[in-house]
Amino acid sequence: EVVDVTGLHLIPGAIDTHVHFREPGYTHKEDWETGTKAAAMGGVTTVFEMPNTNPPTRSVTELRQKQDCAKKASVDFGIYGLLAEDNIDELQGLIDGGVNAFKCFMGNTFGNLPSPSTGAMLEGFEIVAPSGLRISLHAETASIMAWRQARLDAAGRHAPLDHIAARPEVVAIEAVARAAILSEWTGARVHVLHISSAGELRPLAEAKARGVDITGETCPCYLFLTTEDYDRLGSVIRVNPPVREPKDAKAIWEALQTGVVDMIATDHAPHTPEEKHNDIIWKADCGFPGVETQMPLMLTEVAAGRMSLEHYVKISSANPARSFGMYPMKGRIAVGAHADIAAVDMAREEVIRAENLHSLGKITPFEGRKTVGAPVHTLVRGRFVQRDRMLCPGMVGHGRQVTDIQSMPTPEPKNVDQTLATLLTEGVT
Ligand code: NCD
Numbered sequence: 029e030v031v032d033v034t035g036l037h038l039i040p041g042a043i044d045t046h047v048h049f050r051e052p053g054y055t056h057k058e059d060w061e062t063g064t065k066a067a068a069m070g071g072v073t074t075v076f077e078m079p080n081t082n083p084p085t086r087s088v089t090e091l092r093q094k095q096d097c098a099k100k101a102s103v104d105f106g107i108y109g110l111l112a113e114d115n116i117d118e119l120q121g122l123i124d125g126g127v128n129a130f131k132c133f134m135g136n137t138f139g140n141l142p143s144p145s146t147g148a149m150l151e152g153f154e155i156v157a158p159s160g161l162r163i164s165l166h167a168e169t170a171s172i173m174a175w176r177q178a179r180l181d182a183a184g185r186h187a188p189l190d191h192i193a194a195r196p197e198v199v200a201i202e203a204v205a206r207a208a209i210l211s212e213w214t215g216a217r218v219h220v221l222h223i224s225s226a227g228e229l230r231p232l233a234e235a236k237a238r239g240v241d242i243t244g245e246t247c248p249c250y251l252f253l254t255t256e257d258y259d260r261l262g263s264v265i266r267v268n269p270p271v272r273e274p275k276d277a278k279a280i281w282e283a284l285q286t287g288v289v290d291m292i293a294t295d296h297a298p299h300t301p302e303e304k305h306n307d308i309i310w311k312a313d314c315g316f317p318g319v320e321t322q323m324p325l326m327l328t329e330v331a332a333g334r335m336s337l338e339h340y341v342k343i344s345s346a347n348p349a350r351s352f353g354m355y356p357m358k359g360r361i362a363v364g365a366h367a368d369i370a371a372v373d374m375a376r377e378e379v380i381r382a383e384n385l386h387s388l389g390k391i392t393p394f395e396g397r398k399t400v401g402a403p404v405h406t407l408v409r410g411r412f413v414q415r416d417r418m419l420c421p422g423m424v425g426h427g428r429q430v431t432d433i434q435s436m437p438t439p440e441p442k443n444v445d446q447t448l449a450t451l452l453t454e455g456v457t
């Protein structure tokens with residue numbers, strides 16, 4: 029059988045190191061089967077899944093439970109462990125048990141996990157540092173947020189904890205700076221999740237300049253949506269941290285080009301339409317699906333000449349692979365049994381429709397948006413999981429935790445022409 033890839037670009041599959049697949053605990057929002065199918069449709073070949081499930085991934089017991097859920101995965105995956113005030117004694121067990129990274133919620137968000145004090149963070153960072161695993165930060169300062177909320181409550185007003193007006197970017201700036209200092213002190217590698225504001229870029233750049241092992245991600249919503257979209261989208265746009273002003277989106281876009289922001293992730297955070305629609309914005313659940321729409325949205329920018337395809341590959345695949353210890357096993361073009369590839373049609377026009385999403389979260393702030401460029405085939409370790417914009421049957425369970433494939437020999441680098449030839453001849457099914 030021959031696959032005609034004339035006119036397509038083969039790029040390494042996207043590596044999305046920030047998704048919430050909600051299982052166990054909130055499977056009406058998403059589960060590992062639907063979440064990884066959405067990834068396959070989005071050209072995403074590896075995901076890292078977050079610990080704010082129910083129960084949260086706080087010890088090796090919950091890690092095993094999550095690995096069990098992940099047996100339904102169609103794409104490869106990493107699993108995040110939680111780093112919180114009350115599980116410091118579990119961190120070594122999580123490391124030994126095979127987590128791929130840690131998430132530290134410095135501010136409150138979906139799942140209501142308590143934010144660790146600076147003391148707990150310090151101790152946690154010291155435990156994680158020797159493992160080399162990266163600690164990803166929901167960089168917000170609980171203390172400033174709680175203080176402001178208390179003040180607003182006392183004044184008898186609504187106190188939306190993360191309403192745009194009640195949450196200036198300083199809560200994130202302070203958190204990035206503090207996390208960088210703790211990283212520097214302990215040697216733990218850190219990563220700043222969902223960068224939303226221009227203000228966060230300075231402490232991030234400064235930390236990099238003085239040699240801190242720190243990386244940062246932004247998400248499509250912080251590039252393509254702003255406060256100007258609140259009226260149009262209402263509670264659907266509610267996300268944590270919130271989208272900010274056009275000047276922030278512009279600064280983050282530039283930082284993504286210059287390398288201050290290392291990568292694009294999605295913070296795929298599905299909820300049902302019922303949970304998203306609310307007349308009072310801050311009462312709606314925060315977040316929305318993204319793993320399926322990132323590549324078309326970003327390729328649209330590539331097609332318009334605002335970013336090179338080469339740079340897109342860097343921020344969507346190579347950089348996340350390097351940051352999370354998977355390069356060169358992942359994050360570049362490889363062949364045969366190692367081929368994690370998105371075949372993209374740069375001319376393909378689509379319209380984003382929630383009803384077409386493979387996620388259970390059938391609601392998106394990008395509804396109706398026209399995109400140019402889409403992944404028309406996705407291969408995970410040499411097998412098609414998506415072909416001609418359709419899921420391939422029988423791929424549930426094909427996904428592996430990256431720790432389990434790390435022992436496989438690293439393939440020799442080959443150029444794209446060879447890859448193509450090999451794809452078509454080396455038993456790719
Ligand atoms: C995330 C979720 O729903 O789990 N929501 C969000 O708005 N980003 C939580 C998170 O990433 O902090």
Ligand code: ZN
Binds near residue numbers: 137165166221222
């Ligand atoms: Zn977060």
Ligand code: ZN
Binds near residue numbers: 048078
């Ligand atoms: Zn998230």
